[in-house]
Amino acid sequence: MESKNRLITTSRLKRITYLLFFLVFLTLLVALYIDSFLSIEPLASPSYSTLDQSWSLKIDGKEVANDLTLPFSIKEDKKGKTVSISRNLPSTYEHSHICFSTTTSMASIEILVDGNSIYSFNGDNTFWKHPILGGKAIHFTYLPDDSMGKEITLNYNFTSNNSVSGRICAPQIGTKTDLILSHLREWPALLFGFIFLLVGSLALFGSFFYDHKTERASLRYYGLLEIALGMWVFSQTASKFIIIRNPVLPMNFSILALFILPYVLIQYVRTSYTIIEKKTAPFYLFSLVFLSMFVVGGVAQFTGLFEYSDMLIFSGLALVIFIVSVTVVLGIDYFKGNRDLKSFLAAISVLFITVLAEEVLLILDISLHSALILHIGMTICGVILLVRTASVIASVRSLSVKENMLLELAFTDSLTGVNNRRSFDDFIDTVIHGEVDIDILGIIMCDINNLKKINDLYGHSAGDSILREFSRGLQSHLPESSTIYRIGGDEFVAIIPNITSEQLELTCKKVFTLSSASHIELFSVAIGTRLFIKQHTSDIITLIKEADKAMYECKAKMKNEEIENTLCDTEESDILNA
Known part of the structure; x- marks a missing residue:
């Protein structure tokens, strides 16, 4: 009887607890609804202006185009030449203390108002043979109070003739706060980059706590894979300038990610899947070529022969061919019966689909900030491979337990339980x-x-x-x-x-x-x-x-x-x- 009364009391307490949680949730909803009507001035307002029209373009003082609309890419040789764009600033602006912002890549820049220099960025204070100005750099400078209505000129000196060089972006004017917040629209890329770096670092650090070689290797290369993706994503977003103002420093990590990715990827495959070594050996050797090219590129950049940015198109194409080739070889092995490879093929398929989706959006002229679809694809890819790594660890642990049991049986007397x-x-x-x-x-x-x-x-x-x-x-x-x-x-x-x-x-x-x-x-x-x-x-x-x-x-x-x-x-x- 006492036990029955205790069960009734417990059941009543559970119902009361559920009711209280429901009331707490309902109270929160009411509070949020009431407070949602409170209005306050937003941090960002659309009070900045984009100066994208009515520019004139000169190369080495010779006028090339008039009434130019930005952004614009110069296709002809521009290395060593001075590329200038100019136009008149608006005669009036609603704010005082106006900030001027523009973005460059692989170029030095000087900003002049009526021929008077107000800002310059040239990268001369480096030990490279030639200034290295690759990577997106966002520049901010305040315009003199009497600048409105005057001519503003931007002089560019591009450091490379490659196909990704020569892009001139449309400048913006407004308060510095508004301009900075406008660039923070790319914050998802910063978030994804940090997540990849954090997960990769934890996996890499955690791998040292595993005793079995297979466990360590699978987790280590998964961590390096995530770190490589994180370095690339982090370095590609303008939001990184909240943390670091040096535009070139993050680019080094982006380039490093490009050259170590083949090695990390093939090593992850070799340590996380059962596959005949001769099938992956050529890819392993090819990945070593990628690593050596990073060193060669550094030496060439130091001596002034060429820059890392000159290698990007070729290296990027080689990376795509590498990943596709690995996928094809593993796909054939999968259809021959190696069903464990389905997780890798699924991860790569998700990545390819998201890249294709980004390309379709570009063709349709639909712009999503921060390549959101691609980053989501990378996340899904990482989750799939993490599940595989967890499966490898669980399998090794299970096998280890079985081996220990067999070892114990081999050294234990079955009747008495003592040693034999x-x-x-x-x-x-x-x-x-x-x-x-x-x-x-x-x-x-x-x-x-x-x-x-x-x-x-x-x-x-x-x-x-x-x-x-x-x-x-x-x-x-x-x-x-x-x-x-x-x-x-x-x-x-x-x-x-x-x-x-x-x-x-x-x-x-x-x-x-x-x-x-x-x-x-x-x-x-x-x-x-x-x-x-x-x-x-x-x-x-x-x-x-x-x-x-x-x-x-x-x-x-x-x-x-x-x-x-x-x-x-x-x-x-x-x-x-x-």
Whole structure:
């Protein structure tokens, strides 16, 4: 009755708890609805203006175009030439203290108002042979108070002739806060970049805590893969300038990601999937070429032969070919029966689909800030590969547990649960080879008398029961540091580290009493002992033989009824030989 009342009370408390949580949630919704009508001035307002029209373009002082609309890309050779665009600023503007902002890539820039320089960025203070100005750089400068209506000129000096160089973006004017917040529209890329870097760093750091090589490798290369993606995503967003104003420094990580990605990807495949090595070996060698090209590019950039940015088109194309080739080879292996590869193929397929979606949006002139679809695709790809890595770790752990169980079975006596003869022989080998850091070992050899008679009279189940009972008794009477071995049908050995001769003698007396607790009168135990002292002798084999001999002498005396439940040797010096 009391139990029934307790169940009723518990049920009522649960219902009350659910009701309270519902009321808490309802109260929150009401509070949010009421507070949603509070209006406050937003951080960003559409008060900045984009100066995208009415520009004139000159190259080395020669007018090339009039009434130009930005953005605009210069296709002809421009390296070493001065490219200028100019137009008049608006005659009036609603704010004072106006900020001017523009974006460059692979170019120095100087901004002039009516021929007077107000800002310059040229990258001369570097150790490279030529200034390296790759990567998107956002520039901010305040316009003089009397600038409105005057001519503004932007002089560019591009550092490369490659196809991604020569782009001139439309400048903006407004308050600096509004201009900065306008660039923060790309914050999702910053978030995705940080997530990739965080997950990759945690995976890489966590890999050091795994003992098995396969676990470590799979998690390590997954972490490096995520870090490479994170470096690339982080360096591509303008929002990074909230954290770091140096426009070129993040570009180094972007280029590094490009060149290490093949190596990390193929190593992840090799360590996370079962696949014939000769199928991945060519890709591994090709990935080493990518790594070497990063070093070659650095040397070439330092000496002024060419820049990393000059390698981007070729390297990007080579990377695409590499990934497609790996996917094709693994796809063929999948259709031949290697079903584990489906996770990798699914991850790469998601990545390809999102890249294709971004390209379609570009063709349709639909712009999503921060390549959101691509970053979502990268995230899904990362999750799929993380699940695979978790599966690898779980599989290795399961296999390790099975191996330990088999190992335990191989070294454990199935009837009594103590160590078996094989385990005893291995232990003796470790002592002989000096692998056991113990100076004193007590050796107790035990033999159960009359076991055959017990089996004949009471059945083998009774004999088995005696063996189990004796092994449990040994475990309870010996020190915790002891190890027990069953080395024969009715023979046991106990090894006790760091024990004195007096303690060993006392332990033997306890072992003798085990037979008195049994309901079978025929059950008795013969014992022989020796004390191994490393300082006096290294020949443990001889001592074991002496203990075994002493045990059989004890057994003979017990058989002749000369002794009963007492030590076979009357003198301690005869029993304990150091």
